[in-house]
Amino acid sequence: MKPRLSLRLRGALYGYGFILLWLVGFLVFTVMALAETFRYSLHRVTVTATGIALEFVGWANYTRALFADPRFVELLIGYTVETLVAVPIVLIFSLIIALFLNLRFRLRGLFRTIFFLPVIITSGPVIRELTAQGATAAPGIANVPAVVEFLTQLPGALRGPVEYLLTSFILILWFSGVQILIYLANLQKVDRSLYEAAAIDGASAWEVFWKITLPALSTATVVNAIYTIIILSHFSENRVVRYIYDRTFDIHGGIGYASGMAFIYFGVMVLLLASIYLLLTRWAERGSR
Amino acid sequence: MGREGVALRQILHHPAADRLRHFLFGSRAGYGLVFGVILYVLLITIGFVYLYPLLFMFITSIKNPSDLLNPMVQWVPTELYLGNYERAFRVLDYVDTLGTSVLVSVVPSLVQAFVASLVGYGLARYRFWGSNLVLLLILATFIIPPQNTVIPQMLTYRDLGLLGSPLALILPAALGQGYKSAIFILIFYLAFRSLPKVLEESARLDGASELRIFFTIAMPSAIPAYIVAFIFSTVWYWNETFLTLIFLEGGATTLPMQLAQFVQAYESLYPPGVVDIFQRLNEAVTMAGTFLTILPPLIMYFILQRWFVESVERTGLTGE
Numbered sequence: 001m002k003p004r005l006s007l008r009l010r011g012a013l014y015g016y017g018f019i020l021l022w023l024v025g026f027l028v029f030t031v032m033a034l035a036e037t038f039r040y041s042l043h044r045v046t047v048t049a050t051g052i053a054l055e056f057v058g059w060a061n062y063t064r065a066l067f068a069d070p071r072f073v074e075l076l077i078g079y080t081v082e083t084l085v086a087v088p089i090v091l092i093f094s095l096i097i098a099l100f101l102n103l104r105f106r107l108r109g110l111f112r113t114i115f116f117l118p119v120i121i122t123s124g125p126v127i128r129e130l131t132a133q134g135a136t137a138a139p140g141i142a143n144v145p146a147v148v149e150f151l152t153q154l155p156g157a158l159r160g161p162v163e164y165l166l167t168s169f170i171l172i173l174w175f176s177g178v179q180i181l182i183y184l185a186n187l188q189k190v191d192r193s194l195y196e197a198a199a200i201d202g203a204s205a206w207e208v209f210w211k212i213t214l215p216a217l218s219t220a221t222v223v224n225a226i227y228t229i230i231i232l233s234h235f236s237e238n239r240v241v242r243y244i245y246d247r248t249f250d251i252h253g254g255i256g257y258a259s260g261m262a263f264i265y266f267g268v269m270v271l272l273l274a275s276i277y278l279l280l281t282r283w284a285e286r287g288s289r
Numbered sequence: 290m291g292r293e294g295v296a297l298r299q300i301l302h303h304p305a306a307d308r309l310r311h312f313l314f315g316s317r318a319g320y321g322l323v324f325g326v327i328l329y330v331l332l333i334t335i336g337f338v339y340l341y342p343l344l345f346m347f348i349t350s351i352k353n354p355s356d357l358l359n360p361m362v363q364w365v366p367t368e369l370y371l372g373n374y375e376r377a378f379r380v381l382d383y384v385d386t387l388g389t390s391v392l393v394s395v396v397p398s399l400v401q402a403f404v405a406s407l408v409g410y411g412l413a414r415y416r417f418w419g420s421n422l423v424l425l426l427i428l429a430t431f432i433i434p435p436q437n438t439v440i441p442q443m444l445t446y447r448d449l450g451l452l453g454s455p456l457a458l459i460l461p462a463a464l465g466q467g468y469k470s471a472i473f474i475l476i477f478y479l480a481f482r483s484l485p486k487v488l489e490e491s492a493r494l495d496g497a498s499e500l501r502i503f504f505t506i507a508m509p510s511a512i513p514a515y516i517v518a519f520i521f522s523t524v525w526y527w528n529e530t531f532l533t534l535i536f537l538e539g540g541a542t543t544l545p546m547q548l549a550q551f552v553q554a555y556e557s558l559y560p561p562g563v564v565d566i567f568q569r570l571n572e573a574v575t576m577a578g579t580f581l582t583i584l585p586p587l588i589m590y591f592i593l594q595r596w597f598v599e600s601v602e603r604t605g606l607t608g609e
Contacts (some may be wrong), residue, residue, distance in 0.1 A: 018411025089593025
């Protein structure tokens with residue numbers, strides 16, 4: 001009994017040894033940094049020549065962000081709406097493209113290369129330049145007079161999302177690269193015999209998609225939805241992120257205020273993640289029943 | 290059903306009609322012409338939409354100033370004008386910023402891939418108390434927005450005099466907290482878990498130390514995972530501007546950072562009041578600058594594209 005136990009103990013120690021670097025980094029760069037940022041968020045932080053001066057203000061930074069800064073609240077609402085618009089579009093398009101790429105046809109490799117290309121070049125400044133030129137709008141749509149007219153007719157609540165959809169359509173699509181690959185890999189894992197059985201039973205391609213393919217992709221859909229929300233929320237051109245960044249460099253109270261906003265933003269993002277996660281898992285359960 | 294019905298059915302099931310139907314609508318052997326045409330039309334449409342910003346960027350970047358003002362010239366410039374590239378090249382200070390960009394993307398990526406593989410190996414191969422918790426925490430670090438952790442880091446780096454130095458990016462990577470580290474740890478965790486243990490165990494019986502086993506047996510067998518992790522990490526570091534802006538501001542300047550301040554940099558090189566109309570900043574020059582910024586990752590992508598698009602299959606990262 002004794003040597004076996006020590007073998008187990010030794011294995012555990014080696015395991016800790018391998019993750020040691022990460023553990024230290026996690027404590028220093030994540031836990032301590034988070035705690036420190038939280039501490040700033042409860043203080044008025046002034047940058048001095050030698051360091052920073054803290055003055056405790058309680059939740060003042062949070063109440064300022066939520067109740068006294070209309071700009072921040074507006075950006076936060078915009079972010080929520082835009083994410084809720086973008087996630088279904090990314091999911092649907094990456095699924096459609098993955099279904100196409102899962103077929104056998106000539107030039108498949110070429111199209112796969114095209115659809116993954118944006119992942120390689122999407123950086124904040126590049127997107128900013130392209131958006132400034134109007135190159136990320138759905139081609140030729142956003143400037144058509146009839147569309148502009150249509151937009152002005154829309155009620156205020158709907159107008160924002162629709163306008164975002166039209167002016168940033170390609171940008172939204174550009175965030176689907178990794179998701180396409182995840183769908184594709186999962187499509188290739190679906191049990192062939194299921195399709196054969198369905199074909200023998202005379203199921204149409206439409207029925208096969210809804211009854212076999214889509215349920216088989218439910219996990220991938222959840223993963224993709226979460227991934228999409230995270231990359232959209234962390235993207236450096238995200239307007240909330242930029243606003244927080246700009247405020248950080250206000251000399252008086254900037255750091256504390258930015259820290260408070262960062263935590264509010266984090267909270268909203270987690271709420272979004274949780275609601276999309278619950279929605280999709282609920283849907284997946286119903287689908288598998 | 291009369292005689293016409295029977296005749297119609299005979300025509301429809303005539304072998305020639307069958308062949309035509311299969312040719313148009315597909316059979317077990319292929320997709321058929323109609324389906325094929327629809328497929329290609331849809332793919333080309335979506336592909337065009339995907340590439341539209343790039344085509345627009347490239348076409349605009351080779352337009353000369355009079356083409357830019359001419360509403361008749363949309364997609365075909367009257368000449369291949371490289372003056373925009375000449376100026377964008379100088380404004381971006383291309384050789385220097387390219388070198389910096391390579392440095393601050395390649396070095397942290399190498400470090401990050403190596404450390405992530407250590408962590409992934411530890412989690413995949415050893416059983417210890419809390420390993421599931423660690424895995425959970427690693428995934429949680431992926432969710433935390435950078436702005437919730439960078440300010441204390443920035444202040445600490447300022448005190449240490451590391452602000453503006455690439456070390457500010459390398460240090461977190463060396464401790465498994467680099468940019469998107471969680472994904473890379475997950476890649477290695479799944480890669481090592483899917484590899485057979487036999488070789489490692491026989492080496493252990495022969496008395497090899499655990500580190501030696503890792504370096505001589507585990508690492509070489511996970512080379513695909515290393516390549517995937519390295520190239521993705523490089524591309525993501527290359528395109529990252531939030532962290533680089535905070536940590537490198539005032540020191541090293543990467544290509545995307547220089548692109549972000551393109552207008553100021555242009556006007557200091559070509560002061561607006563001094564230069565003639567052909568030298569003024571216009572969208573063709575900014576598009577040339579944008580194209581120069583994405584050119585290096587683009588070239589890397591076309592050389593290594595198989596590694597990118599097959600990465601998910603090669604590393605077994607499919608969602609579980």
